[in-house]
Amino acid sequence: xxxxxxxxxxxxxxxxxxxxxxxxxxxxxxxxxxxxxxxxxxxxxxxxxxxxxxxxxxxxxxxxxxxxxxxxxxxxxxxxxxxxxxxxxxxxxxxxxxxxxxxxxxxxxxxxxxxxxxxxxxxxxxxxxxxxxxxxxxxxxxxxxxxxxxxxxxxxxxxxxxxxxxxxxxxxxxxxxxxxxxxxxxxxxxxxxxxxxxxxxxxxxxxxxxxxxxxxxxxxxxxxxxxxxxxxxxxxxxxxxxxxxxxxxxxxxxxxxxxxxxxxxxxxx
Numbered sequence: 001x002x003x004x005x006x007x008x009x010x011x012x013x014x015x016x017x018x019x020x021x022x023x024x025x026x027x028x029x030x031x032x033x034x035x036x037x038x039x040x041x042x043x044x045x046x047x048x049x050x051x052x053x054x055x056x057x058x059x060x061x062x063x064x065x066x067x068x069x070x071x072x073x074x075x076x077x078x079x080x081x082x083x084x085x086x087x088x089x090x091x092x093x094x095x096x097x098x099x100x101x102x103x104x105x106x107x108x109x110x111x112x113x114x115x116x117x118x119x120x121x122x123x124x125x126x127x128x129x130x131x132x133x134x135x136x137x138x139x140x141x142x143x144x145x146x147x148x149x150x151x152x153x154x155x156x157x158x159x160x161x162x163x164x165x166x167x168x169x170x171x172x173x174x175x176x177x178x179x180x181x182x183x184x185x186x187x188x189x190x191x192x193x194x195x196x197x198x199x200x201x202x203x204x205x206x207x208x209x210x211x212x213x214x215x216x217x218x219x220x221x222x223x224x225x226x227x228x229x230x231x232x233x234x235x236x237x238x239x240x241x242x243x244x245x246x247x248x249x250x251x252x253x254x255x256x257x258x259x260x261x262x263x264x265x266x267x268x269x
Contacts, residue, residue: 006248013241020235031242041243043218044226047132051222052201054136055143060190060197062140063147068182070148071155081152084145092142096210100125103134125212128219135220138207143200147193154189158182191258198254202247223247 013031017024035041070080087095102108103124111121124134158181166181205224208214214221214229221229223243231240 009241009244012238013245015238017238017241018235019231019237024238027238031239032246034239035242035246040218040221041226044214044221044223045246047220048202048204048222050132051136051139051204052198054133055139055201056194056197059140059143059147060193062144063193064151064186064190066144066148067151067155068178071152081149084148086145087142088146088149092206093210096207099138099207099211126216128216131212131216131220135204135207135211138211139201139204142207143197146200147197150193150196151186151189154186155182157189158185195255195258198258199251202251202254223250 012024014026014028015024016027016030066080066084070077070084073080102110105111105121105123105126108121108124110124114121122130124130162181162185163177166177171177171180203224204222205228208220208222208225209228212220214225224247227240227243227247230236230243
């Protein structure tokens with residue numbers, strides 16, 4: 001179910017196959033050579049890297065902060081868990097209408113709030129300078145609740161007697177307890193959340209397809225949207241498969257780097 005489609009994609013990446021064609025021709029590395037000269041691909045790769053670099057740390061540490069606030073609270077835990085987890089179960093295509101209204105340059109509530117503060121809001125989704133930042137904000141909103149739930153699971157797995165032992169040893173402030181007990185024991189959870197968040201960020205597609213379609217002037221085009229456009233708009237399946245192979249290589253490299261660099265520092269209780 002997984003290996004055969006992957007092998008088929010890799011094989012097609014070395015051909016000139018077009019969707020619907022009855023024949024194909026082996027072209028070797030021609031598709032990959034074209035990628036290096038394609039400004040559109042370079043732009044989409046850069047935009048994807050930007051999206052990952054912004055959404056990953058913010059949603060990771062934001063999810064950790066929310067989890068610790070909820071875990072440390074005494075009232076309303078279930079309500080806050082449901083509220084922050086709601087974006088995870090929301091259909092992003094359906095939420096696109098809400099985001100288009102919120103970030104509308106003239107009637108949107110975001111710019112309305114900025115005007116009350118004496119500031120001029122940008123054209124969030126229509127400007128090349130702000131569109132990727134806007135998509136990153138939406139991506140953070142989408143992922144932070146999922147990360148919060150994972151960190152809540154990690155926090156509940158930490159034995160309470162360790163905090164009591166730390167307090168006996170003189171660790172009394174909240175920050176000291178976090179540094180000496182909570183953060184080290186959250187190592188496996190943090191590594192898992194980091195891996196999942198980076199993969200989810202690399203796979204960004206829905207918000208681009210529904211809100212910007214890669215515009216304006218390809219300023220928000222990402223790898224998966226370029227892959228989709230080449231395959232189902234221009235019917236260049238071979239070229240799209242080459243983009244897919246590059247995408248898979250990027251995912252594997254990131255996972256290997258995380259495993260080699262971070263796994264050694266993780267404390268598995």
